[in-house]
Amino acid sequence: MTAAVPAPAPITILLCALGGEGGGVLADWLVATARACGHAVQGTSIPGVAQRTGATTYYVEIYPRPDAELRGAKPVFGLYAVPGGVDVVVGSELLEVVRQTAAGMVSPDRTAVIASTRRTLTTTEKMPLGDGRLDPQHLLEVLHAQARELELFDMAELAAQNGTVISAVMLGALGAWLQASGRLPFARAAYEGVIREGGKGADASLRGFGAAWDRVAAAASQRRQLIELAQEIARTPPAAATAVPAQIAAIFPPQAHAIVALGHARVVEYQDAAYGKLYLERLQALLQAERAAGATQADATVEAARWLALWMAFDDIVRVADLKSRSARIARVRSETSAADDELLRLYDHFKPGIPEIAGLLPAAIGTRLQRWDRARIARGLEPFAVPIKLPVHRLHGLLALRVLASLKGWRRRGARFAQEQALIEHWLDGIARGLREHAALGLEVARCGRLIKGYGATNERGRDNLLHVLDHLALDAARGDAAARAAAVQAAREAALSDEAGSALDRTLQSHGAPARPLKEQPIRLIRRAGSPTKAR
Secondary structure, three states: OOOOOOOOOOEEEEEEEEOOOOHHHHHHHHHHHHHHOOOOEEEEEEOOOOHHHOEEEEEEEEOOOOHHHOOOOOOOOOOOOOOOOOOEEEEOOHHHHHHHHHOOOOOOOOOEEEEEOOOOOOHHHHOOOOOOOOOHHHHHHHHHHHOOEEEEEOHHHHHHHOOOOHHHHHHHHHHHHHHHHOOOOOOHHHHHHHHHOOOOOHHHHHHHHHHHHHHHHHHHHHHHHHHHHHHHHHHOOOOOOOOOOHHHHHHOOHHHHHHHHHHHHHHHHHOOHHHHHHHHHHHHHHHHHHHHOOOOOOHHHHHHHHHHHHHHOOOOHHHHHHHHOOHHHHHHHHHHOOOOOOOOOOOEEEEOOEHHHHHHOOOHHHHHHHHHHHHHHHHOOOOOOEOOEEEEOOOHHHHHHHHHHHHHHHHHHHOHHHHHHHHHHHHHHHHHHHHHHHOHHHHHHHHHHHHHOOOOHHHHHHHHHHHHHHHHHHHOOHHHOOHHHHHHHHHHHHHHHHHOOOOHHHHHHHHHOOOOOOOOOOOOOOOOOOOOOOOOOO
């Protein structure tokens, strides 16, 4: 009588990638390796949508014993992953792995997660006017709570360092974990042999694969320490870009050093040392007002330091030209396009400067007349005046054009836009100081309203108008209640402004606290004749 052959369960693996990351190639590599090692395997795919609106998932089941030991028996595989039945989840993006966790594919008693810590923001994260990003620390906490084992590192960075795609790094991490855990005995050479059959790009893929394998294999014996390190890294704020200058350390309290140093470096790089000195003088005056009001933590000063630096370094055509013509930007484009050093990269930048951008660099008297002329055109139903420009940055004349425009940094101080922005900044800072004299919470909420200033063009103008309206008609209007009540009202108005681009939520919030809604702005109605329609009635 023949003894029954033990039937261990297949190793179930769920692969999660974004569109264009090579998830299908990864699944093919894994299936081919299993077959080359003499193991029964089955792989299925569930295509998702392209790029960042969704993921593509691939499900692979591998029988842990080679076919030679099965005495002719054939294992039965499943076609799709089921909740509670997945051994390993491999993901190229942190949120996508958490989504699989929410779907029940990650079990605390069974599932190991091998994931990249890199975030690629979703469409819904980019849409809010405020910060719509999900907290990566919260995502990590979900995985720590739900996964049996974790392997977390920046796979995208490792892929970039080795000039390859992330799928090769994912395979290296998965293969090393399967071997170290004893789940599958596939040798490293088996995976590498399959990759070599890929032809063009195999060398780069092998580099990424090997780097990931080495990383995971070296850490296999210290898995617990690796998880604790990942948690510590997630909790650690980014290091300051520059050391804290002595003048900042001497004036500001320790809790303000890092953010003030970053802000100071930003405005100096944006304009010059004198502009950096103005930034510090403004914050020092604010700190004195906060201390005079009896505050001890300098919360309003720290909050204002962030938004003041961003506002003082406002975007204009000079700034855009400077950023677009930097060697670091060109190098980044080369990296993102995977262009080799001996390959020609053609880079075109498209601009469409209008009257506001042009007038912003002109003296106030000239700029004002120019903008008045453009507004009159728009009121007559014409399109705003703009000049479409296409610059070949890879050509000498295109790059020189950007550098010439970037060299107008010194001229910026003479322009109408610069004077206008400085006046508005002073008005906001004065509002913070006045709020602090009434109540520390009111000054802090007015400082946080600096967050409303963002973007460029119409978005920047809308945020600026919202801030001024909240400041003048709510925060500093004693008729709207005592200082503590106005602080709460300002907070509600700010959150409403960030949640709704159209401004309806802000208007409702203003009116609920007794303040007037924002004034309506005239918008011309343009009638466009349909193509092919008759010019006269018949």
